[in-house]
Amino acid sequence: MPSKNKVTVTAEPGKQELFITREFDAPRELVYKAHIDPKLYVQWLGPHGYEMILETFEPVSGGKYRYVHKDKDGNKYGFHGTFHAMSLENMVQTFEFEGNPGHVSLDCMTLEELPGGRTKATIHSIFQSVADRDGMVQNGMERGVREGYERLDDILSDMK
Amino acid sequence: MRRDVFHAIADPNRRAILSLLASQRLTLNGVAENFRISRPAVSKHIKILKECGLVVVIPQGRERYCEARFDRLGEVADWVEQYRQIWEQRFTRLDDLLEVMKKEK
Numbered sequence: 001m002p003s004k005n006k007v008t009v010t011a012e013p014g015k016q017e018l019f020i021t022r023e024f025d026a027p028r029e030l031v032y033k034a035h036i037d038p039k040l041y042v043q044w045l046g047p048h049g050y051e052m053i054l055e056t057f058e059p060v061s062g063g064k065y066r067y068v069h070k071d072k073d074g075n076k077y078g079f080h081g082t083f084h085a086m087s088l089e090n091m092v093q094t095f096e097f098e099g100n101p102g103h104v105s106l107d108c109m110t111l112e113e114l115p116g117g118r119t120k121a122t123i124h125s126i127f128q129s130v131a132d133r134d135g136m137v138q139n140g141m142e143r144g145v146r147e148g149y150e151r152l153d154d155i156l157s158d159m160k
Numbered sequence: 161m162r163r164d165v166f167h168a169i170a171d172p173n174r175r176a177i178l179s180l181l182a183s184q185r186l187t188l189n190g191v192a193e194n195f196r197i198s199r200p201a202v203s204k205h206i207k208i209l210k211e212c213g214l215v216v217v218i219p220q221g222r223e224r225y226c227e228a229r230f231d232r233l234g235e236v237a238d239w240v241e242q243y244r245q246i247w248e249q250r251f252t253r254l255d256d257l258l259e260v261m262k263k264e265k
Contacts, residue, residue: 007251009244018243022251026258030265034257044253047246134239 016130020123028111028119032088035059035109042067059086065093095125103132165235166245168212173197174205178214181228185218191226 005025011018024031034040036059046052051070058064066080078098085092091109096102105127112120127133169175173195180186180194192202206226209215213232218225235241 005251005255007244007247009240009247011240011243018240020244020247022247024251024255024258026255026262030258030261031254034254034261040257040261043257044250048249136239136243 011133014130016128016133017124017126018133020121020125022121023114024119024121025117026119027117028088028113031111031119031121035091036086056080059083061085103128105132105136163208163211164245165212165214165232168209168214169233169236171205171208173201174209177202177205177209178228181215181226182230185225185227187223187225 005023008021009018010021034044038054038057041057042052042054045067046069049071053068053070054065055068056064056066061084063083063086064080065083066078068079069077079095080098081094081096081104083091083093088111091107091111093107094104095107096104105125108124108126110122112122114120125133127136169178176195177191180191188203188206189199191206192199195202206215206217210217214229216227216229218227
């Protein structure tokens with residue numbers, strides 16, 4: 001096992017943006033390919049325990065995408081957006097959770113080559129408001145983690 | 161294997177152990193008495209909770225006492241950490257995929 005690459009999330013209080021960085025032990029072309037090949041994309045994007053259904057995927061400028069996360073009870077959570085730029089250096093797309101329509105974020109990703117066939121990915125997400133940014137997790141957009149949060153509530157209520 | 165607070169609280173038995181230890185410190189046997197699952201199973205859960213930093217085991221005389229440490233649960237309440245976890249899970253899967261892709265190349 002190589003040393004674990006950690007995700008860094010930088011979100012300054014009161015701002016509408018956040019940054020995510022992560023390094024990969026793989027060349028940039030492969031990291032990029034995993035983002036634009038639908039067969040590869042579905043293998044890693046969906047949350048654990050959910051079926052990932054990629055309905056539309058047109059990773060070119062002006063192209064659309066839509067995918068659905070389906071849980072084991074059949075509940076579906078849809079997401080869609082538009083691609084604006086698609087290149088190794090610059091991937092720009094909009095993102096909207098259909099459970100919270102009208103709240104759209106802009107995601108810009110760059111892939112930087114590092115020595116030794118490694119790659120650094122940086123994602124810059126810009127939201128319409130600070131509340132949109134901070135509320136993103138609680139919105140139910142990422143249920144796996146929200147469930148973790150609900151479990152915490154169980155424990156905390158037992159502690160009282 | 162993931163060893164973090166999210167992993168720790170993902171299992172109902174581990175949540176029950178934490179709830180039990182919230183009000184008292186107990187020996188491993190003391191914890192096991194409260195569960196229908198086997199003592200080795202309880203022991204395994206305690207080990208995971210230990211690795212996740214939510215339980216410490218303190219030797220005292222011939223006994224070993226389990227104590228809960230709740231400081232790290234704050235990570236779960238913090239949305240930035242939650243969001244980081246989402247990407248951590250996602251990119252760990254991407255790592256696996258990239259390993260396969262490198263071999264196919």
